[in-house]
Amino acid sequence: MIQLDFHPAGRHFLQIPGPSPVPDRILRAMSYPTIDHRGPEFGALGRKVLGDIKQIFKTRHPVIIYPASGTGAWEAALSNTLSPGDAVLMFETGHFATLWKKMAEALGLKPEFIGLPGVEGWRRGVQADMIGARLTADTGRAIKAVCVVHNETSTGVTSDIAAVRRAIDAAGHPALLLVDTISGLGSADYRHDEWGVDVTVSGSQKGLMLPPGISFNALSPKAIEASRQARLPRAFWGWAEIIEANQNGYWPYTPNTNLLYGLSEALDMILAEGLDNVFARHQRLAEACRRAVCAWGLQIQCADPAVYSPVLTGVMMPEGVDADGVRKLIYERFNMSLGQALGKIRGTMFRIGHLGDCNELTLMATLAGCEMGLKLSGVAVAGSGVVAAMDYLAAQPQAPALRAAA
Numbered sequence: 127m128i129q130l131d132f133h134p135a136g137r138h139f140l141q142i143p144g145p146s147p148v149p150d151r152i153l154r155a156m157s158y159p160t161i162d163h164r165g166p167e168f169g170a171l172g173r174k175v176l177g178d179i180k181q182i183f184k185t186r187h188p189v190i191i192y193p194a195s196g197t198g199a200w201e202a203a204l205s206n207t208l209s210p211g212d213a214v215l216m217f218e219t220g221h222f223a224t225l226w227k228k229m230a231e232a233l234g235l236k237p238e239f240i241g242l243p244g245v246e247g248w249r250r251g252v253q254a255d256m257i258g259a260r261l262t263a264d265t266g267r268a269i270k271a272v273c274v275v276h277n278e279t280s281t282g283v284t285s286d287i288a289a290v291r292r293a294i295d296a297a298g299h300p301a302l303l304l305v306d307t308i309s310g311l312g313s314a315d316y317r318h319d320e321w322g323v324d325v326t327v328s329g330s331q332k333g334l335m336l337p338p339g340i341s342f343n344a345l346s347p348k349a350i351e352a353s354r355q356a357r358l359p360r361a362f363w364g365w366a367e368i369i370e371a372n373q374n375g376y377w378p379y380t381p382n383t384n385l386l387y388g389l390s391e392a393l394d395m396i397l398a399e400g401l402d403n404v405f406a407r408h409q410r411l412a413e414a415c416r417r418a419v420c421a422w423g424l425q426i427q428c429a430d431p432a433v434y435s436p437v438l439t440g441v442m443m444p445e446g447v448d449a450d451g452v453r454k455l456i457y458e459r460f461n462m463s464l465g466q467a468l469g470k471i472r473g474t475m476f477r478i479g480h481l482g483d484c485n486e487l488t489l490m491a492t493l494a495g496c497e498m499g500l501k502l503s504g505v506a507v508a509g510s511g512v513v514a515a516m517d518y519l520a521a522q523p524q525a526p527a528l529r530a531a532a
Contacts, residue, residue, distance in 0.1 A: 131176065140479075141495075144331050144479065148336060148337060155480045156385065156387055158387050159477060163374065163383055165313075171386055176375065179342065182312055187319070191340060191386075193380075199328065200226055201363060204230060205360040209233070209270075209356055211235070212271070213270060214272075216240075218239055219241065219281065220275070220279075220283065221279075223278060237268070241253075249281065251285035257296050258293030262333065271302040272302070274305055277309045279437070281428060282437070283435060284436070296309060304507055318346075332481060408481060409436045415493065418493045418497075419439060420511075421530065422500065422508060423509045427439075438480065440475050445464070446448075449473055453466060464476045464496070465479060497511055
């Protein structure tokens with residue numbers, strides 16, 4: 127019989143890069159009684175979340191909310207803007223960029239996958255100059271969209287989306303810009319309008335601190351216009367009917383009411399802390415985590431400090447050490463889950479998530495579990511990462527949210 131009530135003393139440390147821990151106040155909000163999704167109270171809830179979520183994407187334009195995973199929002203972005211056989215330029219930065227490319231193929235599109243060669247491409251971000259060069263060479267304007275991942279969850283690399291937009295514009299190319307920020311939204315600075323993104327894809331289970339089950343498409347006017355000409359099949363994913371119903375706070379199908387209660391609470395939490403403070407907190411925790419990894423004498427998966435992710439840190443194991451074995455020991459001894467390596471780097475590293483409902487003491491406990499697990503696994507660490515992280519965090523100014531009122 128499968129054991130479903132595994133509850134050892136203390137709480138489980140869910141330190142994977144998503145789904146992230148769900149705060150108690152969000153869980154309480156999700157426990158509210160389900161209401162009539164055609165009634166006036168629901169309309170008020172719908173209008174609130176549809177308005178507030180725009181602030182997180184930093185957009186004035188519509189944001190579609192689906193009762194689906196981020197994978198569904200990937201499909202919605204492609205199916206609403208493209209037609210069978212369309213050429214799509216996609217950039218390989220890791221496992222999730224690869225999965226999006228496979229979806230494009232399954233939908234009947236013709237993705238062209240470019241990137242740096244081998245495993246090196248999974249240690250760096252999107253190379254905007256390579257995109258610009260390819261678009262410049264596309265004199266017939268056959269490429270209809272450029273698809274990139276903002277925060278690559280499999281590697282801990284955050285790409286420069288503004289640079290990608292500049293490269294598209296410098297090439298004078300009309301391609302749409304589609305961006306996946308499923309793991310970046312609400313944790314890393316993201317600017318849908320300012321960066322000229324046409325469709326932004328995201329999900330609920332990362333920086334928004336919710337369970338899986340909600341996903342998003344943030345749109346531009348250009349994307350909405352493209353959807354009127356696109357010929358890929360779509361019904362449930364279609365934007366037009368949803369945008370129409372959303373004007374009054376409703377959806378054309380049965381929405382996930384209780385997750386929307388949770389979303390409303392999550393947005394209140396983020397906006398009360400202030401987006402800039404949220405981003406600064408994530409950057410502070412990420413820097414502390416990286417200092418710990420360096421003190422251990424281990425390599426960080428992301429090889430370019432300019433694009434270190436504030437969401438997660440990939441920790442590379444020495445040659446001959448099975449990262450999954452280290453993760454297994456840490457889980458069994460210390461009741462903590464770490465992210466496994468995916469795709470072509472499987473078994474070579476593990477991922478520490480420091481996103482969403484995470485603070486200094488959460489991170490310190492996580493690093494202590496990692497340090498003990500590394501030593502018990504026979505990994506020779508150069509020094510104490512715990513001490514390095516503590517020294518860094520203790521030297522930082524007090525977080526604005528914790529300062530006493532005057």
